[in-house]
Amino acid sequence: MGTARLRSCLCTEESLHAPELLGWADRIRSAWDRTHSGLPVLPHRKVWEWIFIIQALSERGVLREGCRGLGFGVGQDPLAALFASQGCEILATDIGQAADAHWAATDQHASGPAQLNQDGICDPSVFDRAVTFREVDMRDIPSDLHGFDFTWSACAFEHLGSLAAGQEFILRQMDCLRPGGYAVHTTEFNVGSNTRTVGVGDTVLYRRRDLDYLVKALRSLGHAVDIDYETGTSPADLHVDHPPWSGPHLKIQLGRYVATSMALIIEKGPSGRTRPWRPNPAWRAHRLGQRIRFGALRAVETATSRGQ
Numbered sequence: 590m591g592t593a594r595l596r597s598c599l600c601t602e603e604s605l606h607a608p609e610l611l612g613w614a615d616r617i618r619s620a621w622d623r624t625h626s627g628l629p630v631l632p633h634r635k636v637w638e639w640i641f642i643i644q645a646l647s648e649r650g651v652l653r654e655g656c657r658g659l660g661f662g663v664g665q666d667p668l669a670a671l672f673a674s675q676g677c678e679i680l681a682t683d684i685g686q687a688a689d690a691h692w693a694a695t696d697q698h699a700s701g702p703a704q705l706n707q708d709g710i711c712d713p714s715v716f717d718r719a720v721t722f723r724e725v726d727m728r729d730i731p732s733d734l735h736g737f738d739f740t741w742s743a744c745a746f747e748h749l750g751s752l753a754a755g756q757e758f759i760l761r762q763m764d765c766l767r768p769g770g771y772a773v774h775t776t777e778f779n780v781g782s783n784t785r786t787v788g789v790g791d792t793v794l795y796r797r798r799d800l801d802y803l804v805k806a807l808r809s810l811g812h813a814v815d816i817d818y819e820t821g822t823s824p825a826d827l828h829v830d831h832p833p834w835s836g837p838h839l840k841i842q843l844g845r846y847v848a849t850s851m852a853l854i855i856e857k858g859p860s861g862r863t864r865p866w867r868p869n870p871a872w873r874a875h876r877l878g879q880r881i882r883f884g885a886l887r888a889v890e891t892a893t894s895r896g897q
Contacts, residue, residue: 595645597804597814599778600637600839600850601821605630613640613647613671619708620667632825632837634850638743638775641852643671645773646739649856652677656738659765661727661758661774662745663705670710673719680734681705682725727758734765740772744850747777751789756803759853763812766857778851780820780840787846794848803853811858820849 598604614621614630621636622628630636646652654676660669661682669681681702702722706713711720725731727742728749740762746755759774766772779786779794787794797818804814820826825837829847840849 594648595641595852595854597816597851597853597855599780599818599820600634600641600852601819602632602823602825602837602839603821604641605632605637605839607644610637610640610644613643617643617667617671617708617710619710623708632839634839634841635744637839638850638852639666639668642668642741642743642773642775645852645854646672646741646771647675649739649771651738651771657736659734659737659740661725661740661742661762662748663742664745665704665707666743667705667708667710668741668743669702669720670706670708670716673706673716674711677719677738679720680723680737681720682723684726685724727762728754730758730761730765732764736767737765738767738770740765740770740774742774744775744777746774747793747795748791750791750793752786752793752795752799755793755795756799756806759803759855760806760810763807763810763855763857768857768859770857772855772857773852774855775850775852777843777848780847780849782846787844792843794843794846795851800851800853807855811860813856813858814853816853 604610611630614636617639620639621631621633643652646658651658652672652675655678656676657678657680658672659680659682663669663681663683669679672679702716702720705720705722706716725734727746746758749755749758755776759772762772777792777794778800779796783796783798786796786799800816804816807814821839825839828837828840830836830838830841832842834841840847842848
């Protein structure tokens, strides 16, 4: 990667070990190295998601005093605290605990700001001034959330019930940004198939064709996206981790599919808009209650969580 600007891409060992990302990994070490091992950065896709989001926003000049950020489905990740420590004003959001009982039971749900700085990444006095929390359903974004310099989420929009719901979220959340603002979101990517996938359920898996369609829709609405589907060739990239998760964790087995993380970086155009937009016809069929022919019509066939 060197000094090249990040663009939308898949999780790979090369990108994980880029010097600029490793610097951020050390900055949030307390969030992923809670045993204080001092070991090098873990070959883990969740760590990659966090530091990729940070670096993408840093490169684009929005992690600084006076910038406003909006996080969706934040769970208990360290990003709100890190962004606050850089001088940003942050609104962190998550769905209400009653509606999100599964994530609450696995300690992956935020019910208030205190859970967002549990690793001590931001000075508490700075954090208290800079970060506020609000319950927000990603499927029904309030219209008063607008004018932000950046938005983000870390593996959240694949949990909205269907491929269509996640795609609609990405398009609708662009309304929260000022013109020229940036959205950086990670999600599940189906590495092994561009035909069959999990299209409906608690966790869906996006294929290349699904993301290509989303990118086309974003560009047609005046937004900018550059995307790269290189999957990596190192031993860690070729390894597929299985429960109970014991090896490199860049690619994992989810039911019958192999998945990794995908990051999308979107710049809102000067006249960028949400409408007019029409869902992919196959996804529209699901919205009418018809069967989607994307493979499994159920949740991922093995236990999974946003922390995988």
